[in-house]
Amino acid sequence: MEAGRDTEELRSLILAAGGSAEQIASTVTRVGPDRVAAILVDELVHRAELGTIPQLAERPITVSFDFSFEGKVFAHAVTSSGTRTEPAPAGEEAPHARVELDLVQVNRAVFGPPGARHGTDRRIHWRDFEDQQALAGNMHVVPVVQHLLSGLEDQPIDLAGLSLRSGSDKWGLHYYTPHYERHFRPLRDRPLTILELGIGGYDDPAAGGGSLRMWKRFFPRALIYGVDVFDKAPLAEQRIVTVRGDQSDPAFLESLVTDIGPVDIIIDDGSHYCPDVTTALRTLFPHLVSGGLYVIEDLQTSYWPAYGGSSERLNEPTTTMGLLKQLLDGLNHEEYEPAGHHEPTEFDRTLTGAHFYHNLAFLEKGRNAEGSLPGWIGRERPA
Structure with a gap:
């Protein structure tokens, strides 16, 4: 059966998310912070259900997640057209939004029990915030970021x-x-x-x-x-x-x-x-x-x-x-x-x-x- 290593990495991150910050940090170090960042972005994209935002079909949006861990930043950008979300190509123009997050906090919020999904620090930088005309054309960046960050919170599901x-x-x-x-x-x-x-x-x-x-x-x-x-x-x-x-x-x-x-x-x-x-x-x-x-x-x-x-x-x-x-x-x-x-x-x-x-x-x-x-x-x- 394939996917053994990936499965064990996921299992270790899920189990660590219910423990202390030190336990999570130790697991992140063992798995690799860049690999953990990629796993967390994948999970947030899955939970976001971006297909419900119709404007993405005509104007895709790129969002960068900048995770901090032990003094370093691990950035992962994704571009979504609604029905498809994938890593943004290197060398593209600046993302429409950049979200700064703490890697340990996000792992706890994404994979931890309900009581652990609160108090996730975040700072959002909007590319076109000072350009009214450009912002008007990409105003759906706001619900896109909201959907992507919704996976950090407890969510009722029908x-x-x-x-x-x-x-x-x-x-x-x-x-x-x-x-x-x-x-x-x-x-x-x-x-x-x-x-x-x-x-x-x-x-x-x-x-x-x-x-x-x-x-x-x-x-x-x-x-x-x-x-x-x-x-x-x-x-x-x-x-x-x-x-x-x-x-x-x-x-x-x-x-x-x-x-x-x-x-x-x-x-x-x-x-x-x-x-x-x-x-x-x-x-x-x-x-x-x-x-x-x-x-x-x-x-x-x-x-x-x-x-x-x-x-x-x-x-x-x-x-x-x-x-x-x-x-x-x-x-x-x-x-x-x-x-x-x-x-x-x-x-x-x-x-x-x-x-x-x-x-x-x-x-x-x-x-x-x-x-x-x-x-x-x-x-x-x-x-």
């Missing part, structure tokens, strides 16, 4: 709207985003590893990835891994890693989670073929961290014969819903009679909760060992 802007079908074709908000929002500001099976776009390498981009925006401190049977390398970007592989192959899945480490959230939006879904669940759920969530989308295929489902054998464990129903009994395995005659499975011991919605299920991982009711409570029904 997941349904974000889904539409990102190109994800989790709202519109489906209506999953309200349920995702309910279960994911408490985890939003944690340093997470998220794995989604299925990237979308079929065999077109440049198509799909909407959900990965949505999760990247929604979880500001997360590393996002996407798996697909087709090569989706062109969709990789900062904090998004694409992996080619088949969810029906347990050996591949085992090697994947070994490579990326403990996983906090797993989302199965892959083939939706029941044997693939059940294979992935049996293989990956044991690798989910305690307190993690496993999500399965598009459960309608559990009733479609072409996908290995059935509308007649509703409790058949070879179908996705049949297996999930079976697992629900395991939540109460300590109540089975007679006591001691059931050897609990891995799912019995670690599935602690389940939430079902139309075509969507959330499974909670933890330690299911509360114990049964005391023996003096009779197991026989009173006459």
Whole structure:
């Protein structure tokens, strides 16, 4: 799997952002201040959603971020036309705006927990501030800078709207985003590893990835891994890693989670073929961290014969819903009679909760060992 070094750099910056200024500075020194500056600019551009500023299509704007660290300045300029933002070519004219920032403070604001995203010093220099005519022609530089700096603050996000802007079908074709908000929002500001099976776009390498981009925006401190049977390398970007592989192959899945480490959230939006879904669940759920969530989308295929489902054998464990129903009994395995005659499975011991919605299920991982009711409570029904 590629992008190992970049991923570790990002992980170290995210973890350091929750610590002291000294910890952040040490990490910046190890990664390299110029490299850190580039990472932070990339993140601010991603969060800015500059495509909502229509004037950029006709008059692109260049903004320079000047980061100070240990007495030196590390400058990174970007030029945006709205739909595309990229590093400004060297030797171009002076940027329309130059923003002076402290590198340690910005790393804390971008990758730190909510309480750390306040008090970021900044000074803005406007190129045409004294030239009224020139400023009038580029007045949209003001909202551009505002959007670029918005990533330094806590921002409310409407997941349904974000889904539409990102190109994800989790709202519109489906209506999953309200349920995702309910279960994911408490985890939003944690340093997470998220794995989604299925990237979308079929065999077109440049198509799909909407959900990965949505999760990247929604979880500001997360590393996002996407798996697909087709090569989706062109969709990789900062904090998004694409992996080619088949969810029906347990050996591949085992090697994947070994490579990326403990996983906090797993989302199965892959083939939706029941044997693939059940294979992935049996293989990956044991690798989910305690307190993690496993999500399965598009459960309608559990009733479609072409996908290995059935509308007649509703409790058949070879179908996705049949297996999930079976697992629900395991939540109460300590109540089975007679006591001691059931050897609990891995799912019995670690599935602690389940939430079902139309075509969507959330499974909670933890330690299911509360114990049964005391023996003096009779197991026989009173006459």
